[in-house]
Amino acid sequence: MSRPTGREPRRLTRWWRRRSLRTRLTVIAATAIAVSVFMAFQVASELLDWELRDTAEDQLRADSRVLATDATRAGLAQVQLPPYPGSGRLVRVILPDGSTRTPAGQPALPPVSEHAGRVAQGASADLMESNDIDEDGYLIYTLRAGDGAVQVARVANDSPINRFGFGMLLIGLLCVVGGALVGRTVARAGLAPIDRLTAAAVRVAHTQDLDAHIPDEGGGEIRRLIQSINDMLAALRDSRRAQKLLAEDAAHELKTPLTSLRLNVELLIRLDRRGTLDSALPAESRTRLLNDLGAQVAELSTLAAELTDLARGAVTDESTDLLDLADVVVAAATRARSRVPDIEVALDVTSVWVSGRPAALQRAVLNLIDNAGKWSPADQPVQVRLRAEGATAVLEVDDAGPGIDAADVPRVFDRFYRADSARALPGSGLGLSIVQRVADAHGGRATVARSARGGALLRFDLPAAAPPGRITRPTAGS
Known part of the structure; x- marks a missing residue:
């Protein structure tokens, strides 16, 4: 059973991902240069081949015209054929009866093709054909002359292309090696800040500094x-x-x-x-x-x-919901009464919708009521008011206690802070700090002032939201 074909690509992908960024850049640079050299070699080889072929064809046409002129003047059977030089050009005369004449000692050319025979019969003026099916391929030009035709041929020589390709191969290898060195040098210089950053991060991790x-x-x-x-x-x-x-x-x-x-x-x-x-x-x-x-x-x-x-802090699994803050205030007041039966809470709330976390908001409201209950006299209720002011939901918790000293106001919402007058009362000093955190988490704010009754007035502001299912009616004339 054959293995899955996708295993090798996955293995190669894993290998590539394990390489360092410096190695990747080096490989990419060398590969880019290798591809560029290969493409340049292909284009240059084609251009050189076309140029050599055009030059050879022009030379064959020129030699054929000279030989055809001599054959027409002296006759195909009597024309003096140039001796074979030992390499390079080959000539042949095609007589009217289809037979051929070649110089003494010249290698045999391929048989006269059907198309070349038609030129000798006058059906065509000339013909350029290539016989390169084997290593002894020829480029043959046939030209009509008298009652027959003359042919001039050259052996198809690929040695210039081969020498050029070998030279390009050496140049390509040098370019690839040079590209790899340059790519590694550039990668080292370019990634030097990353190396220093990594070393600094490792140092911080080890020293915890x-x-x-x-x-x-x-x-x-x-x-x-x-x-x-x-x-x-x-x-x-x-x-x-x-x-x-x-x-x-x-x-x-x-x-x-x-x-x-x-x-x-x-x-x-x-x-x-x-x-x-x-x-x-x-x-x-x-x-x-x-x-x-x-x-x-x-x-x-x-x-x-x-x-x-x-x-x-702000880390919680509780989701944010669209809720009526009045329900939260009423629930918090009920919990405050159950925890401290002596506390009296007077509610004056209207429906105001907000987007928030119900449990966190209820905890903040409960802390505000508990704080006011510790200071408010037994015969004076804690007043809790909720209303909307524009796009803001405003919650006010008002007590009739002694109020907050001006020196303590800046630190009211600090963790564990308790005024000197409050150290004898129960509490941890965290309640108002939690209120401040909940307000910040909901995009609101918590402030403190003096109430009209002489006590503390704690205000809790939140961004209001549109009630669910609210439909905006068009105004008159719209």
Whole structure:
């Protein structure tokens, strides 16, 4: 059974793909030169052959006219035939009866062809024919003379073409070798920036030094590639710095609740081992301690969830949908009431459609309501207003608390930032940072101001979208 014919091309393709770019350029340059030399040889050979043939035919016609003139004047049977020189020209006279005369010692020419016989009979004036079916081919010219004809012939000599072809072959080989050397030199010079760029990238990979800057050199595609890699290094550098900052801040924020939780648990374990738990901790104190432990665990859970959400950044599997932001606000307010039953939320929302991720938007709204609930007095509700302003969906969360100091306003949306007045309240300092990230991811913005009630007014703006199935009616006169 024969093997598939497509295996060899695939093997050749794999071999070619394994070659370096420098080798590919060298092979391409040598191949291009070889093809060019071959095409030039073919064209030059044809031109030389035509030129030699035309020259030989002109010489045969001239010799035939001289011999025909002599034959007409002296007669075909008596005309003096030139002696055979040993090589080159051959002559022959065709008599009226079809017989022939040739000089003494001259090699025999091929038999008179039918077309040449017709010339001798007067049916045609002349004839140029080639008999090159073997190595002893002849170029024969037949010319009418008297009652017969004369013929002058030359051996078809390919030696000039052969010598020319051999010379072109040597020149072609030299050109191919020179082209390969030139191609490799050009490839080495042209790919030198790529080599230096590769070495720099390998060095960065080995040293993990993202502060390294690859020198900008060259132009065109090489320069754009270097700039792109430098931009990528800058992005990785910023990402690593952000991760480091997040880890340091997270470690700092986790230290306090973990320390408090560990001390309370160690106290319970120590008293339990001594058997003095009931005597050392009355029921009221034990209940208060357990409540503190539950609050600390809840705070750690909230902090872990917010850290996970913040660390993921914009990477999420949640798809973007066209949704009514009013539904998201109502769902977030319901969750806020269930988490903190004492919080009172007053809703004033209108239907505004946006394009976004439902879970992320609900988390942002919930963080805004939770933040306002921590500051708003028990007898003052958190006011949540949603409206459309032109092409913008505007969400405002208003509390009646003490407001935000002017010194704290620039850092309200920073990660882990908590004002001095807020350090005694529960929270991780990540809620408003998540709000800012969600706003940025949706092409919106989050801002803070002072409300008319004296508290904080947090505003969350998003680009509005056209409701689904909306039909624009033509105006009058259109």
